[in-house]
């Protein structure tokens with residue numbers, strides 16, 4: 395079974411809740427760290443989806459071209475990396491348009507997909523889905539069916555589903571992977587779709603979760619960030635809740651990814667869901 399691999403393309407200081415107006419002072423490392431991921435994917439012939447932050451596309455246009463030229467799908471991760479429930483609908487639309495234009499101008503292809511910063515499409519920001527559809531987005535991967543302090547809709551669908559607006563417009567929602575616990579354990583979905591969890595779990599546990607999902611005949615979506623394969627990036631003072639996961643076990647990401655690529659087959663959202671996206675676009 396082919397699964398989806400994706401990368402949220404942002405620099406190390408962009409995913410730790412530092413406002414955009416303070417980003418100027420930090421060392422740029424995204425081209426080097428993304429280069430490591432591109433090299434690894436080339437070795438295993440993985441064509442992924444790269445959700446590029448608009449600010450990254452603006453500062454590093456050559457990186458976006460390099461991703462595109464290597465055969466990966468380029469989608470959007472918004473512009474400023476602000477949590478969606480902290481934005482007004484108008485501001486969200488404005489940032490989304492800007493991020494889509496930046497990427498489309500560089501790749502010459504339409505942007506089909508979106509992932510929210512910190513998976514922040516929650517019960518408080520479901521309005522964002524209508525705006526995404528309105529702006530031409532065909533699939534979204536932002537609703538995480540788990541409990542987490544800053545994101546999650548715990549009872550949302552774990553598997554890809556078509557969601558429909560009141561006007562009848564449809565879009566595909568594809569959550570990253572979770573494993574459903576059930577009785578005698580409490581009913582809850584265990585996150586196992588990458589990011590910090592890939593670094594926290596020993597590899598055997600990560601693989602076990604994904605194999606169990608595969609045995610259920612279900613779809614798997616796994617993601618990482620470029621800074622997770624850059625253990626040397628600067629250590630700065632952050633609130634404990636942020637630093638505890640951000641800097642945890644960064645050395646382990648690249649070797650674990652390599653094993654994942656040996657044990658599972660990954661492609662982009664655009665490829666794995668080609669027929670669903672075709673149906674939605676007509």
Ligand SMILES: [Zn+2]
Nearest residue numbers: 402409511512
């Ligand atoms: Zn992000």
